[in-house]
Amino acid sequence: MKETIRKFVRDFVKEKDKGGIIKDIWREPLVGFGDARHPRMGELKTWVQSDHVLPSEVLPEAQTIITYFLPMQKTIGDSNIPGRLSSKEWAMAYEKTNATLGELGSALSQFLKEQGYPSIVPAEATQYDERILMSKWSQRHLAWLCGLGTFGINNMFITAAGTCGRLGSTLTALELEVDGPLEEEYCLYKIDGSCGLCIDRCPVQALTTTAYDRFKCNDLCADNAKVHVGYGSSYLLEDTGSEVLGTNTCGKCVVGVPCTYRRPKTKQ
Numbered sequence: 001m002k003e004t005i006r007k008f009v010r011d012f013v014k015e016k017d018k019g020g021i022i023k024d025i026w027r028e029p030l031v032g033f034g035d036a037r038h039p040r041m042g043e044l045k046t047w048v049q050s051d052h053v054l055p056s057e058v059l060p061e062a063q064t065i066i067t068y069f070l071p072m073q074k075t076i077g078d079s080n081i082p083g084r085l086s087s088k089e090w091a092m093a094y095e096k097t098n099a100t101l102g103e104l105g106s107a108l109s110q111f112l113k114e115q116g117y118p119s120i121v122p123a124e125a126t127q128y129d130e131r132i133l134m135s136k137w138s139q140r141h142l143a144w145l146c147g148l149g150t151f152g153i154n155n156m157f158i159t160a161a162g163t164c165g166r167l168g169s170t171l172t173a174l175e176l177e178v179d180g181p182l183e184e185e186y187c188l189y190k191i192d193g194s195c196g197l198c199i200d201r202c203p204v205q206a207l208t209t210t211a212y213d214r215f216k217c218n219d220l221c222a223d224n225a226k227v228h229v230g231y232g233s234s235y236l237l238e239d240t241g242s243e244v245l246g247t248n249t250c251g252k253c254v255v256g257v258p259c260t261y262r263r264p265k266t267k268q
Ligand code: SF4
Pocket: 151, 152, 153, 154, 186, 187, 188, 189, 190, 194, 195, 196, 197, 198, 199, 257, 258, 259, 264
């Protein structure tokens, strides 16, 4: 069944990549499976924020978290290296990726329900607390539990296909063998203190080796959203009926660095 789900994700994304506001934007998606009842799950309320919801609060019979990562093509990532604001290609790809993740989550959830397993994309996955600039459903922390990768010091998530892409997730009552969390570390700075290049990439100095200023980051994302308008990524989550509006982000710290398209290699 894991291979069936991986194929479902691959086929869905391949089809979506053929048209729309921009095409040919993704490499092959990664899919990871995690324990929705993992003993460390409760730590999300202290690790991320106190309002973070747990899988069991969204779907009481949840057994497995399925996370998927849609990695961007080099043409998209490299287009975003120069300048203070995002490239047009990056902004369009980002908006289309968000919309596709919503559609993919709903389609996968529907597919699993048809197989007899209650499944859902949590509404909290698309809700954002504007006061603290945090979500109640951290895709990155759940992806870590699913073994998809580890955290970089740029506050981004490093997978085997790099950081240049977006994450989504679906919860299901289907019990599957899990893939994570990983024991190893992917970020070079965290491994041996080397690299740190993402810090210099940030145009507004929102990053240090130990901290991430989400308010500075948000200000630059707001500047981007004023420029990159009209890419039309608003969509409805079928499970919940909640509307998700397109957003934009700068993404300068995930491009032009060793972890952009792959797990970075240490010098040894
Ligand atoms: S650019 Fe280097 S230091 Fe920054 S997240 Fe990637 S590997 Fe880690």
